[in-house]
Amino acid sequence: MKKAIIVLTILLFIGCNTKNSIINSTESPVAKVEKIATNQVSDIQKAKAYELGKRVLMTCNTSKFKPFDTTEATESVINNTTEETLSKTCTRFRQYYGSFIDLELIEAYKNNIDQSITFRYKASYSKKVANKELRVIMNSDNKVSSIKSMDWKDTFPLN
Template sequence: MKKIFVFCLVLLFIASCKSKKATSDSFDSKAIKTVSPSEVESIKKDRAFDLGNRLLETCNTSKFKVFSPNEATQKVIDNATPERISATCKKINMRNGKYLGLDLIEITFNPVTEEHVFRYMISYQKKLYKRELYVTINKEDKVSAISTKEINPKPM
């Protein structure tokens, strides 16, 4: 009985060490790529900056101009309600202070969905917490997603 048990363990060990098959190179051609700003159409760059800036400027002025169907997808328009923006602005203003501006960090392109993601560093009055703005522009030159993310400080 012990010999059968040991034999099964050895067989299980050998089977688990089986090498994996190599993956195809076609996956690499569909990988998300970082692109330079000169490679992106100016309408995409301008739209990402303008709508992101307009949204964040709302925190300073408390006046939100609703996105039009030419600028953003219906999902973004439905989610960008004055009530939701006001609640988010209250939280951000308490922690970060007044909104000052945006600085482009990088642009990535996803060939599968044909979307450009613009990543901006948001400048605030208080420098304690850093936040980034992500604006996604689809192939129809409409904003399909807007989000902010707090960046954790790196230990020294």
């Protein structure tokens, strides 16, 4: 019985030490995502993100969408951003929020793992009840890798 207790104590001790070393080895001194000042981002990249984001939301006003090409967006964004999918979204947006007016860049975040930059825009619509956000994520090749529209939240999840 004493041997069993000693063996279990040793196993418990080894198990606790292993768990701690695994946790400590995965911690990184650099944050995965960090907020950056918008003046740290090149004007060319900010302008491209703005134009591509605005192009998507302007589809709701004009019902015409110029598809992205391979110099502007990744293949997944090109395949998922079609006139059909946008028209479904736009019908709902026009009903609830009115006509799209413009985008205002609020903040930018850099992902230190893949070097992408997330631009957070506040989208303004003709109806004042609209409190929408457009996130445009530009990868390290300066292509749109994701575009998301969601309700505006003051906080941004960093991890």
